[in-house]
Every structure is written in structure tokens, then in C-alpha cells.
Amino acid sequence: MKGTLAQVRSHDRAVQLLMVNQFTINLGFYMLMPYLAAHLSGTLGLAGWVVGLVLGVRNFSQQGMFVVGGTLADRLGYKPLIVAGCVLRTVGFAALGFVDSLPALLAASAATGLAGALFNPAVRAYLAAEAGERRVEAFALFNVFYQAGILLGPLVGMVLTGVDFRVTCLTAAGVFAVLSAVQIRALPARGREDGGGQHGDPREGVLTQWRGILANRAFLLFSLAMVGSYVLTFQVYLALPLEVRRIGGDGEFGTAAVAVLFAVSGLSTILGQTRVTAWCKARYEPGQALIRGLAVMGVAFLPLLLTAALPVPAPGVGRWLAAAVPPALAALLLAVGTMIAYPFEMDTIVRLSGDRLVATHYGLYNTVCGIGITVGNLLTGAALDAAREAGLPALPWISLSVLGLACAAAVHGLHRTGRLAAPAPEPSRSVTV
Numbered sequence: 001m002k003g004t005l006a007q008v009r010s011h012d013r014a015v016q017l018l019m020v021n022q023f024t025i026n027l028g029f030y031m032l033m034p035y036l037a038a039h040l041s042g043t044l045g046l047a048g049w050v051v052g053l054v055l056g057v058r059n060f061s062q063q064g065m066f067v068v069g070g071t072l073a074d075r076l077g078y079k080p081l082i083v084a085g086c087v088l089r090t091v092g093f094a095a096l097g098f099v100d101s102l103p104a105l106l107a108a109s110a111a112t113g114l115a116g117a118l119f120n121p122a123v124r125a126y127l128a129a130e131a132g133e134r135r136v137e138a139f140a141l142f143n144v145f146y147q148a149g150i151l152l153g154p155l156v157g158m159v160l161t162g163v164d165f166r167v168t169c170l171t172a173a174g175v176f177a178v179l180s181a182v183q184i185r186a187l188p189a190r191g192r193e194d195g196g197g198q199h200g201d202p203r204e205g206v207l208t209q210w211r212g213i214l215a216n217r218a219f220l221l222f223s224l225a226m227v228g229s230y231v232l233t234f235q236v237y238l239a240l241p242l243e244v245r246r247i248g249g250d251g252e253f254g255t256a257a258v259a260v261l262f263a264v265s266g267l268s269t270i271l272g273q274t275r276v277t278a279w280c281k282a283r284y285e286p287g288q289a290l291i292r293g294l295a296v297m298g299v300a301f302l303p304l305l306l307t308a309a310l311p312v313p314a315p316g317v318g319r320w321l322a323a324a325v326p327p328a329l330a331a332l333l334l335a336v337g338t339m340i341a342y343p344f345e346m347d348t349i350v351r352l353s354g355d356r357l358v359a360t361h362y363g364l365y366n367t368v369c370g371i372g373i374t375v376g377n378l379l380t381g382a383a384l385d386a387a388r389e390a391g392l393p394a395l396p397w398i399s400l401s402v403l404g405l406a407c408a409a410a411v412h413g414l415h416r417t418g419r420l421a422a423p424a425p426e427p428s429r430s431v432t433v
Helices: 002-010 013-030 033-043 048-063 066-076 078-096 102-163 165-186 206-214 217-234 239-248 252-283 286-299 304-308 317-352 358-390 395-416
Strands: none
Touching: 002 013, 002 102, 002 252, 013 033, 013 078, 013 102, 013 165, 033 048, 033 102, 033 165, 048 102, 048 358, 066 078, 066 102, 066 206, 066 358, 078 102, 078 165, 102 165, 102 252, 102 317, 102 358, 206 358, 217 286, 217 317, 217 358, 217 395, 239 252, 239 304, 239 317, 239 358, 252 286, 252 317, 286 317, 286 395, 304 317, 304 395, 317 358, 358 395
């Protein structure tokens, strides 16, 4: 950790603040969101489909609006969008604790999702611009702070929700309120407001800019090739907990084993991200690092084939080990693969954008990957159901491994043909009326 903190101090104040911001954003988000479904179904007594609708609106409003948030960041500047997103999430989180009608819950949920769409592309574009040639290192550090917020947030939320869910909502809203004030005061202007040259011709209309990005074939192919990696990493929240409970049951042990999954994923990233990135950067080109990271993510599910091939052990130590160890090992390998790939992935997006309209590129990339996660989770859920009905528990793990290796092969093809180094094509300079 000393080495990580030394690297953080080596960056300028804006980069340091962005990293602390991201930790705080995830801290506030994850102290509330894991407990929202229980509040909606338990305290408010809403039907399951209503709970799904409220949560789905949040996800849709974020994933569907990423490209809009990125476009606004390029046109208005990064700082205003970061601040606006934090202010909007302050309002949304406070409302979630006090409203109980469906329209109000949907509005609050949509506000929290839109907030993420506003500040996520802006934060990443700001970090890329501010870090300059140290982008890969900066995104490695960014991931450390990102995972630290995910790891600590649910623990804080568990304590607060034990008191009252409204306390959790108010605390999370307070976190974002303080964060908004700090950024207004301390975050330097970066983007359109500082006259930067990365944000496109102001005479261009939005549709013209979007057409230019959609004409960037290398960027679109890379976005599609990376979708599978997001489906794989999401299985820490979907398939791996279900496998733990399939073998270990729904009791206290199952709950503890699921918690271990998240701890393994978060702690390994916090402790190992900067070392892994430095090691890879010294040995591989960005495309080569991406290929290796995706391959590791693909093989992450192979340990689960061991338990899939054997009957569920009788209650006792054997069942505990079978329920906890293979999923934890899979979570660790997924984290390692992400550590290898993530900083180079973020850097590649900037290079493929031609260092122009970077926030819009990040926004579109997030939208594409968000759609992929939704479709991928539906297919994964279907594979889990089919495997259970057919008595083929290995089917989901083989399918996920194939997906990871297919993504690695796709990125290998892009790297081999030189497309990962290609700048974005120069867009048309015509003005949209």
C-alpha cells in the first residue's frame, strides 16, 4: 500500500482528487444499493415485479444515457457534469428513503441512474486528459480506489441499515452532498470550460459528432470485442453466488461464503493492481496485455468444473470447501484478469478516439457494454436454468470460459491487424443545422 500511496502522491492534485472522488462515489453508492431491494420488498411491501421495475429503471437510465452524459461533458466541460451528477445523486438517494409511491420511487431511481451517466464518462475523460502519458498508471490507481469503495460501502451500509434504512439513505446522500461541495471548490476546470482541444469543433452538431464516432470502425469493433469481459466480471454478483448457494445452501455459511467472494475480488485488486500493471507495462504492448487479461478471465471458470463433475458432498467440511474454494478461486482469477486488462482498456479507448471527444467515446463504450451485460446476464441465467434441468452443471462454466477466450481471440485479431493503434478517422466538418 505504501507504494500505491507514493504513486498517488506523484500525480497532480486534480488526479488525486478524482481518485478520492471515485472512492467516495462508490462508498456512497454501495452503502445503499445492496439493501434497496430488501427495503422495497420488506419495509414497503412491494411486489417482486415492482421491485424489479424500480431497480431496472435505475440501470436503464444510467446505461442508456451514458452517451448523452459523455456528449454533454465534451460540450460543456468535465467539471460541470461531475458536479451535476453528484448533486443529482444526492437528491435521488435522499428521496429513496422517504418516498413510498411508485411514481416517486421510479423518479428517484431514475435520478440516481442518470447521475451515474453524467459523471462516469466525465471522470474517466478528465483523468485521461490530466494524466497524459501516465494514463495507464493513473487508471490502475483509479481501479484501486474504485474497488476500495465497493469493498467498504456494503459494510458501512450494513451497519447503518441495521439502525434504519432511512439513516443509510441520508448518510449516502450526505456523502454525495459533501463530495459536490468539495468538487465545486477544489476541482480545477477541465474540458470545454478551460479551452481544451479534445472536445470537438463547437460548430459541429451532436448528430455530426455521433456519426463521426460511429464511423470509427476500430473503436466499435474494440467495444464489441470487450463486451464479454463485462459479462464475465459481473458473474461475481450472479453466477458465482448462485453456485455457492447451490452447494452450501442458504444458511449462514452460504452468506459468509458469498461475502468471501467480494472480499477476494476487492482486496486482491487493492493489494495487487499497481504491481500487476507495472509488470505488464514493462513486458507487453497494450494489445498483448489485453489479450492476456481476457484469457485469464476466460479460464477463471475452469475451477468450477471440478465441483460440477462431482456430486454435492454431504454436510460438513467437505461441502464447505466445495462451496467456498472453487468460486473464490474463480473470483480471484477474474480480479487478476481485470487488473491486467483494465488500465490498458481505458488507455486504448483514448487512443482509438484520436484524443478527441474522449468523454463521448467513453459514454458510447459504457452504453455498448451495459447492453451487453444485460443480454449476457439473461443468457447466463438461461444457461444456469438449462443446466439444472438437464443435469449438466458444467454447461454455464464451459460457456463462460468460451466467451472469455472468444473475446481474447477477437482482441488478438484487432491487435494483429494494427487496429488497436489506429487513431479515429477525422470526422466531417460540416455543421448540423
